[in-house]
Amino acid sequence: MAKVIEKNSIKIGKESMVILPKMNKKEYQVAWRNFEKMLKKASRLWKIKKSSLEIIREERE
Amino acid sequence: MFCIDASVIISAASPKEPYFSQSKDFLAQIREKDLKVFLPEIIIPEITSGLFRAIGDSKITYELALSFRNIPNFSFVTVDNRITNLASWIICKTGLKSADAIYVALAFDYNLELITLDKEQLEKGRKLIKVRRP
16 A cells, blocks of 8 residues: 655555655656656647547457 | 556547547646646557557657657656566456556556546446546
């Protein structure tokens, strides 16, 4: 079971702590803006009629 | 804290499908509220392969996969023997398929809410974890 124990780390069961990446506000915004920009580009290029669900089902079957 | 299925990420790039807005809005919430998300490493090739077939542009697909990897809210969890053993147990309990069960196993192990569009994960995963659409 995951449990937040302090701001930048999470303890997962008996496993060692997961240290979360430290990022300043600017780096955080840049990472998200870049991802959202790429999502928009992909949206414009979308060329098949299949839904995301159909695509994923094909991937997994 | 959440686990997000690849179907939600792909639907955020697929403007004509019914859950496009919900998926985009959910990702926006993650950003705005600085929420923590754990994802199995397999989500990277799943998203890359799915998007490549949908848009047919290798450069954009690869850049998108890298930008997804760099989101600070996301921690990518190695699918090790702990997760795979749990996935096997979940398959026997629920009848889920292998990759679907890996997401459920991660959510179960880390006590996460699974966000998915997949009907099987929604119906069969419900027996073991909190699961819902975006």
